[in-house]
Amino acid sequence: MSDFLLDPNVVFLNHGSFGACPRPVFEEYQHWQRKLETQPVKFLARDLPELLADARSQVANYLGAQPTEIVFVPNPTFAANTIARCLDLGEGDEVLITDHEYGACRFAFQFAGSKKGFRVVEQAIPLPVESDQAVADTFWQGVTDRTKLIFISHITSATALTLPIPEICQRAREAGILTMIDGAHAPGQIDVDLGQLGADFYTATCHKWMCAPKGSGVFYVREDRQQLIEPLVVGWGWGPEKTFHRDNEFIEHHEWLGTHDPSAYLTVPTAIAWQQQHITPEVRQRSRDLVHTAVQQASLIEGIERVHPDSFFYQMGLIDVTTLQVDADALKIWLYDTHRIEAPTIRWNGRTFIRVSAHAYTTEQDIQHLLHALGELPNQHQLRQA
Ligand SMILES: Cc1ncc(COP(=O)(O)O)c(C=O)c1O
Incomplete structure (x- = not known):
């Protein structure tokens, strides 16, 4: 397919690491960057809230979430750090992960654990796996009465394994354990319906399998869990004057991280439309x-x-x-x-x-x-x- 900008002299079998952006999507990205530079103040200070709200609502719709449950973030590493560092986890608590988790996110939890006193418990899921049921049962062996959070990939990076997330979320819900799902590889590769999935928190990249520009990710926090999460980066959104005049505290607290180029976020709707037409x-x-x-x-x-x-x-x-x-x-x-x-x-x-x-x-x-x-x-x- 000639839509991609990839070097034709390379046999590119690594969409998984950083994705690849098709030409029409990339052109839309450049369009937003040019628009920003034409009038940065009007663009960032006046027009952006509405533009972002529209993009957010389209990505939420694509992922089966409410627009008030999603914020754009640069990437899943950011969202994992937010959960690891800003959820109330402390001495005596355990965060259960698998031995297939992505290194950067595992480090985020281990680092936060070393500061806050919670333990990161790594449950082995040996290969080869046989069935969803067997994977869920093996994973569940790591649960104790101290497990407060499960952090697990939807599709693992190192082992390309699709894990039985609906089953795990359901068991966790019944056991009163929170779930943070690392969906870096999921949307665009498999259908994701966050309303059905049952996760409390979820993160995904838009730049991998959704083919959006680099540095576009989403962080989902279910409506009734939003009061549990403080922002990782405190900025204008925290203050009493509502920077973007939004009526949603979750979005106000988590999306505006100081001046940045939001062009990749604004291009996500075009990437979704491209996907829906071609993929x-x-x-x-x-x-x-x-x-x-x-x-x-x-x-x-x-x-x-x-x-x-x-x-x-x-x-x-x-x-x-x-x-x-x-x-x-x-x-x-x-x-x-x-x-x-x-x-x-x-x-x-x-x-x-x-x-x-x-x-x-x-x-x-x-x-x-x-x-x-x-x-x-x-x-x-x-x-x-x-
Ligand atoms: C499973 C998984 N989680 C998280 C990430 C982190 O992505 P990023 O570097 O965009 O934060 C990756 C990146 O490849 C990944 O494969």
Whole structure:
């Protein structure tokens, strides 16, 4: 698909890290940036509240939330820090996470725990997983009567695993435990309906699978939980004069973090419209099929294994090269320098994976190119770990 600005000389199999923005969406982004620079004061001080309210309401609608339950944030790291540092967690409390969580967010909780006295408990979910029920049961083994919050990914970064979030949220609700879901990889890859999901807090990137410009994310706090969260950054919104004359304290407290360029946020509605026009269920299924082909055919190569059953993968999949004992960094460089393949290599619990993403621009040839490179891998002795 020619809509993307990606370098045609690179086989780009890493939509998962930072997404990719299609040309019409990127042009809209530049349009907002130009408009800002034409009259910065009018744009930021007068026009922005209404523009943001409109963008917020469209992204809320896309995610099945109320417009009063969503604020734009730069990214999920920001939202995870807000929960870790600003929710009332303290001495004796436990935050339950999995051993698949994204490093930056795990650090946010560990850091806040070291300051505030709560413990971060990491429940192992060994691979391969077998069923949603088994994953939920294994995860639940980490719950104690001190568990106050669950922090868990909707789709994990390191292992590309879609976790059974509705089941976990329901059990947590019954047990009186709050839930913060890290949906960095979810919207755009799978349908997300926050009204149905049952999470208390949720964060997502718009710049990954929703294909919006970089630095656009959302932070959802269910209406009846908003009084539990203080802002991470205190600014004008905290004061008695309502900066943006809004009648919603949650939005007032959390969205305006001082002067910044809101163009990426304002472009999110265009990204949603682009998605709805181009990323049909058939296009998503095609991407999913390409990932399944990559994972399945790679597993036929000597020393390469499959990690999960296909049903756990959407547009990202894992190829397990642990047995080949290659160095993950050297492998990544080799894939790029020798084969012009951009794909992340991941170390996780003593194992080494290649994560493959597919999107509308991914072709069968791209996958064959990867498989051809992987076919050479067993003989690449210079990549072996020292
Ligand atoms: C599961 C997960 N959570 C959080 C993040 C953090 O995203 P950001 O760096 O945009 O805050 C990522 C980024 O890749 C991720 O994969």
